[in-house]
Amino acid sequence: MSEVSVTKDAAPAADALVVLKKVNKHFGALHVLQDIDLTIARGEVVVVIGPSGSGKSTLCRTINRLETTESGSISIDGRPLPQEGRELARLRADVGMVFQSFNLFAHKTVLENVTLGQVKVRRKDRKEAEATARTLLDRVGVGAQADKYPAQLSGGQQQRVAIARALAMDPKVMLFDEPTSALDPEMINEVLEVMQQLARDGMTMVVVTHEMGFARSAANRVVFMADGRIVEEARPDQFFNNPRSDRAKDFLSKILHH
Ligand SMILES: Nc1ncnc2c1ncn2[C@@H]1O[C@H](COP(=O)(O)OP(=O)(O)OP(=O)(O)O)[C@@H](O)[C@H]1O
């Protein structure tokens, strides 16, 4: 076998949290996800890398049904993701998502941004929601910014607020789609450090990123995509030191020596 799948040793199937089976999706004639099989264990950190257009964002977006699929199945914590309806809204709340563009509500304060979903979706009491929000804002290092508006914060601070907002929903899994790509270099680390801590705390995470240092140190597994397929998956040390497929070798030589 030339492209062997290597999953993390400590990932028994019984503890699978997110399971994709034979997932397919087209955008018109473009077969953007091709027979995607991916199982993410509880507490596992999976970094997804691959060339532009390989389907990484689409993969993330299908996991919380921002995109529909044509065939295959996706389940979260043993429950299949429905295509629509109230059950979908509930399951979707179990999946936190952080995008490249922070997507905070511009006309609401930082505190309100992190409180709102808890009250509206999780039906929490406002006082309790605010207390949770303040705890989370402290945890990501922006507690002092609670009463400001997003535009008054740096990009790194805004992205940490976005992480706190996602965490406030008490998600089972967090998806990050290039969370540091829009940031100035000096702000990248403060966001990566929050993500590192989250990983150490045992959060299940899927992270699309070009930050290979993060992949090496935080990931349990690297998934390499090209042309809508998972071409290779391995532990980070194996993947970076000894990629098996030509596609991965080619990709790594480009990003590591530019
Ligand atoms: N809504 C859409 N309609 C049509 N085509 C789309 C749509 N979204 C994405 N695509 C196409 O699907 C392919 C995969 O896109 P996707 O955004 O998932 O790639 P990616 O791996 O995240 O790329 P990047 O590294 O540039 O973010 C690309 O060819 C893209 O142009």
Ligand SMILES: [Mg+2]
């Ligand atoms: Mg993308």
